[in-house]
Amino acid sequence: MADSQSDEVQHIVQGSITFRQYCSGCHSIQRQSYEDLARLAGWNDKAAKKQLMLSSSTQITDRNLSALPDESAKASFGIVPPDLSLYVTQHGSEYLYHFLTGFYPDQHARFGVNNKVARNTLMPDILGPLQNIMSKESYHKLVSELVSYLSYTSDPSTIDREGVGVGVLVFLSLLLALCWLLKKEYWRDVE
Ligand code: HEC
Numbered sequence: 655m656a657d658s659q660s661d662e663v664q665h666i667v668q669g670s671i672t673f674r675q676y677c678s679g680c681h682s683i684q685r686q687s688y689e690d691l692a693r694l695a696g697w698n699d700k701a702a703k704k705q706l707m708l709s710s711s712t713q714i715t716d717r718n719l720s721a722l723p724d725e726s727a728k729a730s731f732g733i734v735p736p737d738l739s740l741y742v743t744q745h746g747s748e749y750l751y752h753f754l755t756g757f758y759p760d761q762h763a764r765f766g767v768n769n770k771v772a773r774n775t776l777m778p779d780i781l782g783p784l785q786n787i788m789s790k791e792s793y794h795k796l797v798s799e800l801v802s803y804l805s806y807t808s809d810p811s812t813i814d815r816e817g818v819g820v821g822v823l824v825f826l827s828l829l830l831a832l833c834w835l836l837k838k839e840y841w842r843d844v845e
Contacts, residue, residue, distance in 0.1 A: 662802070662813065667695040669803025672796055674706050676780050677738075680727065683718040683807050685739035690810070691718075731776045742808040747801050754797050757782055 670691050673683075692702035692714060699714045708714075720735065727734045742750055752771045757779035760768035765778040785793055806812065 663694060665799050665802045666806045666813075667691070667803075669799035669801070669806075670695075671705060672800055673803055677800075678718065678720055680720055680722050680735040680777075682720040682737045683739050684737050686718045686807050687715055688712070688718060689714050694813075733776055735777070738804055738807070740808050742801075742805045747805045750804060751797060751801050754781060754800065 673681075688702055688706055688708060691697075691706065692699065695702070695705070697705060702708070702714055703712070722735070724734045749771060753769060753775075756770035756772070757767045758770065759766060762768075763774065764776060767779040767782065769775045769777075781793075781797065784796065788796070
């Protein structure tokens with residue numbers, strides 16, 4: 655893993671841990687296996703199981719599925735919480751950020767909260783209580799990491815593409831240095 659990638663990868667990995675803690679009780683990411691995450695984070699199977707809090711019966715190769723059976727979801731919410739594999743591709747990362755931070759108290763709403771961007775959403779304000787115990791910066795970081803993670807699940811190739819971008823820049827810098835040396839060499843002959 656190149657150093658230039660590690661900040662971004664860490665962001666995504668931290669987001670995946672937060673997702674396991676706060677979201678996977680209700681939401682799946684069918685498109686992804688725990689192994690995909692382990693590979694990204696550089697965890698061995700044992701570390702992955704610990705970090706992602708997987709039960710002993712869960713295999714590392716299993717899909718990232720929610721803990722909530724569809725029937726129970728329907729009974730509690732009247733709806734099955736959507737799989738979030740491709741959410742960012744469909745709605746964009748900014749929308750996701752505004753959704754997650756857009757809850758406000760509304761006594762007429764089912765769970766006592768409404769949402770500025772998804773009016774009358776049936777999702778409870780899962781992260782709300784954290785706002786009371788975290789600093790503004792830490793809270794923003796936590797939500798941003800979740801957004802990074804869900805952007806990554808929508809399009810895992812973004813990381814590779816950025817890696818290629820850095821490679822191209824390094825190549826161009828080397829080429830420039832070579833041209834400069836060549837120029838010096840030529841001019842020495844002239845002088
Ligand atoms: C207790 C169950 C539950 C948990 C935990 C939960 N959600 Fe939800 N979520 C729902 C339900 C139910 C819906 C469907 C809402 C609707 O369609 O009205 C939903 C919808 C969503 C949507 C779609 C919003 C839209 O309408 O476009 C997103 C995105 C989402 N959740 C993200 C998250 C994230 C991220 C977390 C973790 C921080 C999380 N959810 C945790 C129940 C949950």
